[in-house]
Amino acid sequence: MFDSPAEVTERLAAVDYLSDDAISTSVFLAAALGKPLLVEGPAGVGKTQLAKAVARATGSQLVRLQCYEGLDEARALYEWNYKKQLLRIQATSADDDIFTEEFLLERPLLKALRAGTPTVLLIDETDKADVEVEGLLLELLSDFQVTIPELGTVTATRRPYVVLTSNATRELSEALKRRCLYLHIEYPTPERERDIVLSQVPTLRSDLAEQLARTVATLRALELKKAPSVAETVDWANTLLALGREELDEATVAGTLGVVLKHASDQTRAVKELGLPSAGG
Amino acid sequence: MSLVDRHVGFVHALREAGLPVSLAEGLDAARALRVIDLAERGSLRAAYAATLVKRPGHRAAFDVLFDLWFPPATTGLYGERPGEPRETAGRPGPHGDTGGPGRPDPEPAGRDELRAHLARLLMGGADADAELRGFARAMVERFGRQEAGPGRQNWFSYSVLRALSPETLMAGILREVLAGRERGGLAEKSARQWVNDGIRRFEEAVAADVRRRIAEDSGVERIARSAVRPPLDQLDFLRATRGDLARLRREVHPLARRLAARLTIRQRRGRRGRLDFRRTMRASLQTGGVPLTTHFRPPRPHRPELVILCDTSDSVSSFAHFTLLLTYALREQFAKVRAFGFVDTVDEISRFFQPGVDVVDAMTRLAEEADMVRFGRTDYGHALERFAERYGDAIGPKTSLLILGDARSNYRPPALDVLGSLAGRARHAYWLNPEPRRQWDTGDSVASAYATVVPMSECRNVAQLTAFIERLG
Numbered sequence: 001m002f003d004s005p006a007e008v009t010e011r012l013a014a015v016d017y018l019s020d021d022a023i024s025t026s027v028f029l030a031a032a033l034g035k036p037l038l039v040e041g042p043a044g045v046g047k048t049q050l051a052k053a054v055a056r057a058t059g060s061q062l063v064r065l066q067c068y069e070g071l072d073e074a075r076a077l078y079e080w081n082y083k084k085q086l087l088r089i090q091a092t093s094a095d096d097d098i099f100t101e102e103f104l105l106e107r108p109l110l111k112a113l114r115a116g117t118p119t120v121l122l123i124d125e126t127d128k129a130d131v132e133v134e135g136l137l138l139e140l141l142s143d144f145q146v147t148i149p150e151l152g153t154v155t156a157t158r159r160p161y162v163v164l165t166s167n168a169t170r171e172l173s174e175a176l177k178r179r180c181l182y183l184h185i186e187y188p189t190p191e192r193e194r195d196i197v198l199s200q201v202p203t204l205r206s207d208l209a210e211q212l213a214r215t216v217a218t219l220r221a222l223e224l225k226k227a228p229s230v231a232e233t234v235d236w237a238n239t240l241l242a243l244g245r246e247e248l249d250e251a252t253v254a255g256t257l258g259v260v261l262k263h264a265s266d267q268t269r270a271v272k273e274l275g276l277p278s279a280g281g
Numbered sequence: 282m283s284l285v286d287r288h289v290g291f292v293h294a295l296r297e298a299g300l301p302v303s304l305a306e307g308l309d310a311a312r313a314l315r316v317i318d319l320a321e322r323g324s325l326r327a328a329y330a331a332t333l334v335k336r337p338g339h340r341a342a343f344d345v346l347f348d349l350w351f352p353p354a355t356t357g358l359y360g361e362r363p364g365e366p367r368e369t370a371g372r373p374g375p376h377g378d379t380g381g382p383g384r385p386d387p388e389p390a391g392r393d394e395l396r397a398h399l400a401r402l403l404m405g406g407a408d409a410d411a412e413l414r415g416f417a418r419a420m421v422e423r424f425g426r427q428e429a430g431p432g433r434q435n436w437f438s439y440s441v442l443r444a445l446s447p448e449t450l451m452a453g454i455l456r457e458v459l460a461g462r463e464r465g466g467l468a469e470k471s472a473r474q475w476v477n478d479g480i481r482r483f484e485e486a487v488a489a490d491v492r493r494r495i496a497e498d499s500g501v502e503r504i505a506r507s508a509v510r511p512p513l514d515q516l517d518f519l520r521a522t523r524g525d526l527a528r529l530r531r532e533v534h535p536l537a538r539r540l541a542a543r544l545t546i547r548q549r550r551g552r553r554g555r556l557d558f559r560r561t562m563r564a565s566l567q568t569g570g571v572p573l574t575t576h577f578r579p580p581r582p583h584r585p586e587l588v589i590l591c592d593t594s595d596s597v598s599s600f601a602h603f604t605l606l607l608t609y610a611l612r613e614q615f616a617k618v619r620a621f622g623f624v625d626t627v628d629e630i631s632r633f634f635q636p637g638v639d640v641v642d643a644m645t646r647l648a649e650e651a652d653m654v655r656f657g658r659t660d661y662g663h664a665l666e667r668f669a670e671r672y673g674d675a676i677g678p679k680t681s682l683l684i685l686g687d688a689r690s691n692y693r694p695p696a697l698d699v700l701g702s703l704a705g706r707a708r709h710a711y712w713l714n715p716e717p718r719r720q721w722d723t724g725d726s727v728a729s730a731y732a733t734v735v736p737m738s739e740c741r742n743v744a745q746l747t748a749f750i751e752r753l754g
Binding site: 005021022024025026028029032033037038040042082083086095131138168169170178179180181182183184189190191211214217218221223224225226236249250253273274275278 | 301305312316330334335475535538539612
């Protein structure tokens with residue numbers, strides 16, 4: 001897929017994802033060693049975006065499994081279409097085989113396994129799923145095959161490139177982590193964040209982007225309940241554009257603080273610590 | 282040292298430092314080394330991290346050890362820019378072997394000159410990072426050495442930081458950056474943050490280089506053991522420094538979120554509610570009266586009321602501090618939380634933790650305003666008695682009583698019977714003691730006596746505290 005980490009950086013940049021050393025090396029290794037990549041980090045630093053960018057950069061199709069509490073095999077892997085089977089039994093003689101391809105509902109994991117084309121499988125917010133689902137994933141990610149009792153074993157013709165993301169609301173099992181390469185994406189340095197903002201909001205003046213990035217870095221250093229994410233920095237940039245502000249002065253920051261800080265107590269703290277005029281809200 | 286030896290030694294050092302590196306992961310790392318460019322140190326670090334470090338808490342230890350086992354090639358020295366006024370008093374003393382053959386010796390420049398250069402680098406932010414590191418190395422070479430007898434030397438970072446005192450550069454940098462703009466506002470705050478960040482990076486670079494040099498003199502393994510700090514969740518409450526506390530406080534909300542998520546997941550999994558007959562019948566109409574899908578009513582979560590009785594004396598302050606914050610961050614998990622602090626008398630301190638209040642403020646006000654001290658020496662017995670008479674009605678059959686403290690009562694009567702009656706009225710009672718179990722009952726500790734009345738657990742770090750709260754919720 002890729003020849004070197006440097007090439008990853010280049011090709012991700014071509015689809016507007018600004019990578020860094022750690023991200024590029026991990027993405028490259030996941031392809032080179034054929035291992036799933038587990039990406040953790042605070043919300044809104046671009047974990048899901050990374051999987052999408054890899055898919056775009058390599059021209060693969062993206063299959064996404066969104067995890068949630070109560071997700072089960074039937075939603076993740078495959079399910080038999082009971083209604084159709086019932087109708088078939090009622091409509092025909094009862095000795096028809098109702099466990100064939102036409103009654104199978106393909107869910108994301110099976111779809112990614114059976115895809116003949118290059119595929120990026122994104123398993124999003126893995127930590128939200130129950131522990132049983134982890135067992136299922138383990139089996140799938142170790143040999144890329146799954147056994148359907150009525151049909152036999154399905155083996156991947158070509159292995160999908162797997163990205164799992166997690167917000168670490170719970171520790172994933174050691175066994176799952178051992179199977180994966182691990183990448184922790186932190187908030188970017190102000191320099192990188194400036195470049196990210198500029199790539200997402202190209203019409204923004206670069207000195208204003210620089211100011212934004214530094215201000216956000218200052219906010220993150222305060223003891224807040226929820227630090228502003230990269231996505232929120234980009235929102236902030238768009239807000240400034242929409243308001244036609246040319247400067248990020250105290251009044252502007254105070255007036256638009258709600259875009260980046262979502263807790264009232266965090267806003268109060270920022271106003272106090274940064275000596276902002278207590279307007280806004 | 283060959284690459285294989287180095288790799289094996291490094292993996293071994295990681296395990297020594299408490300990272301659970303399995304055999305398979307070590308092999309993954311070795312396979313990764315075959316496909317990346319080994320001369321690219323950034324890629325090398327990232328490849329090792331991706332294959333061996335699966336928890337963010339272990340990253341700091343990993344970085345320290347990586348810098349020791351794979352030291353940077355020492356090039357890019359400061360002092361190559363021409364046209365510098367030179368100071369005559371150079372650094373005496375023999376040259377140690379400092380790696381990197383054929384290195385030019387940095388020409389001694391004046392101290393003011395060096396400070397001015399450091400100030401420029403600090404303003405450069407992360408873009409000037411490589412240069413800042415190179416400068417740090419040159420400065421360790423120049424100011425960090427102390428002779429320790431014939432042919433032996435020690436390396437210290439404090440003498441480097443004293444010679445350059447980076448934090449005193451702040452005023453000058455601010456003058457330059459703000460260029461006449463208003464002081465005390467956002468611009469200054471941003472600039473301060475920026476420069477402090479740079480100073481911290483410089484200090485780290487100096488420390489890393491000092492460790493590297495010590496490793497060269499006395500072997501990597503020896504320094505590796507002393508250089509690594511435990512990850513934050515293993516950090517002993519009673520040994521936490523002020524800086525550690527600030528880091529812990531920053532972890533309170535993420536940790537509370539994680540815990541809350543886990544507690545709700547467990548509650549929901551523990552019991553499915555009763556069968557919702559009506560919905561199940563409705564759904565069965567779609568499948569010809571066969572109830573293929575069953576529907577359940579949501580369960581009613583059990584939420585304990587929590588009363589925390591907390592020793593707020595200095596000896597356990599950081600533990601009390603963190604635990605109070607965490608339980609308050611978890612407020613939505615409990616029907617009601619009330620907290621009481623005591624040294625030798627007791628006062629309700631719930632009022633300092635109103636929703637939305639700021640953690641730092643809460644702690645400062647708590648220390649200033651609460652009335653927990655009469656004579657200033659911890660007295661559990663008296664505090665318990667006062668609690669029973671003033672706030673005894675806080676404890677009822679729904680309450681979980683949580684006592685935080687080291688059970689060191691300055692040899693005063695422990696009032697075990699009072700504690701027994703309080704615990705008897707509560708639904709559950711627990712005692713968390715931040716001291717290691719082997720120190721219980723030494724000196725003036727009456728831990729075991731209290732433990733006969735209320736089950737006592739050792740709670741020395743965040744990991745243990747988290748495990749306890751999970752059992753409680």
